[in-house]
Amino acid sequence: MEELLVYIQSRVTFVNIIEVAIIAFLIYEVLMWIRGTQAEQVAKGIFVLLILAPLSSWLGFTTLSYLLNNLFTWAFIIFVVVFQPELRSALEQIGNRGFFDRFTKTKDKVKIEKDIREITEAVEHLSGGQIGALIVCEMNTGLNDIVGTGIVLNSDISTELLENIFTPNRPLHDGAVIIDLKNGKIRAAGCLLPLTDNRKLDSELGTRHRAGIGISEKSDALTIIVSEETGIISYTERGGITRMLTSEDLEILLQDRFTKNEDDEEDDKKGSIFGRKHDESKEKA
Known part of the structure; x- marks a missing residue:
């Protein structure tokens, strides 16, 4: 021995x-x-x-x-x-x-918070009117290939513009909007997203939800979805979906993802209520 x-x-x-x-x-x-x-x-x-x-x-x-x-x-x-x-x-x-x-660029926190309020207000109005919407918030992975499938806008983020884009019977209504919150721009509208191949999803989830999950599987983007049938607000991230959000929940979520300091990222992943909700929803899916 x-x-x-x-x-x-x-x-x-x-x-x-x-x-x-x-x-x-x-x-x-x-x-x-x-x-x-x-x-x-x-x-x-x-x-x-x-x-x-x-x-x-x-x-x-x-x-x-x-x-x-x-x-x-x-x-x-x-x-x-x-x-x-x-x-x-x-x-x-x-x-x-x-x-x-993180080494070359500083975030304008005040500007991002203002843009988040613009997005949240637009989503709240769209949800109240049961108007379908699909908003992709670009994170770190570039989405130039997705932007190329739609109409390039490069416009400032505003509640009115987002509501106008998703108004029924408008040319860009059925596509996705790509938003670059870090630079405060709506990059494009009417974009096509890849659909998820996940067969375990609830059958009641429609094309918008499957497209939102699909883009979250191929990138680190966070996608906001408003159901046209029910007005329910959902978000997708890392292949999972969380539903039944309020406008307040959505604002907190976006603040959590886009205005935190780099040093706080690990704490956010461990302690964020949205991180926990997301993980649970992914397990159910």
């Missing part, structure tokens, strides 16, 4: 411990990253194959073992093809402009 302990001590170094901790952290982040996405089911399938390969060799299944071993020869290419959307999203988050903005 003593020899075993001496052997372990000679092999395990501080560098090894750090290396194992980093690998464990990366595995955990990958698992959290694919959780609730289509990639989760694919990952389960790959895990089964990883178990089946050595098992088939041990049981003497020569043909099956040969096929599985050759399959894993091309595993990297298969991984890149299958997880292409998720890999792209991860790389965007690593290199998103928000990482660099």
Whole structure:
């Protein structure tokens, strides 16, 4: 026993411990990253194959073992093809402009708070009139490809303009509005959003809600949705949806996401009521 302990001590170094901790952290982040996405089911399938390969060799299944071993020869290419959307999203988050903005750009908190009130007031009016709306608030991931599907406005944020855009029978009514709160601009209207492929969603959620969830799966954008049938206000973020918001809830949410200091971000994630509500809604979805 003593020899075993001496052997372990000679092999395990501080560098090894750090290396194992980093690998464990990366595995955990990958698992959290694919959780609730289509990639989760694919990952389960790959895990089964990883178990089946050595098992088939041990049981003497020569043909099956040969096929599985050759399959894993091309595993990297298969991984890149299958997880292409998720890999792209991860790389965007690593290199998103928000990482660099914190060093080069200061936020005009007063201006952002004013724009948030303009958005909140517009959503409250639209909800009261049961007028459908889809507002995407850009965060760190760029949405230039989405902006390109609509009509570029680059206008100041105002309650009147937002209400006018979503007025029924207007040309831009059915599309999404892209808002850059950090710069105080409505970038575009009438934009097309990708629909989610999540089949576990409530059947009563319509195209607007599925589009809101879809864009939240492909970016870190926060999307506000007003139901045309019920006037219910919802928001989507990170592939989850939270419903039954009041205008006060919405204002607090936007303040929480766009006016907090960088030093407070970790505390917000742990303590924000909206973070908790979002996580619960994602589990239900």
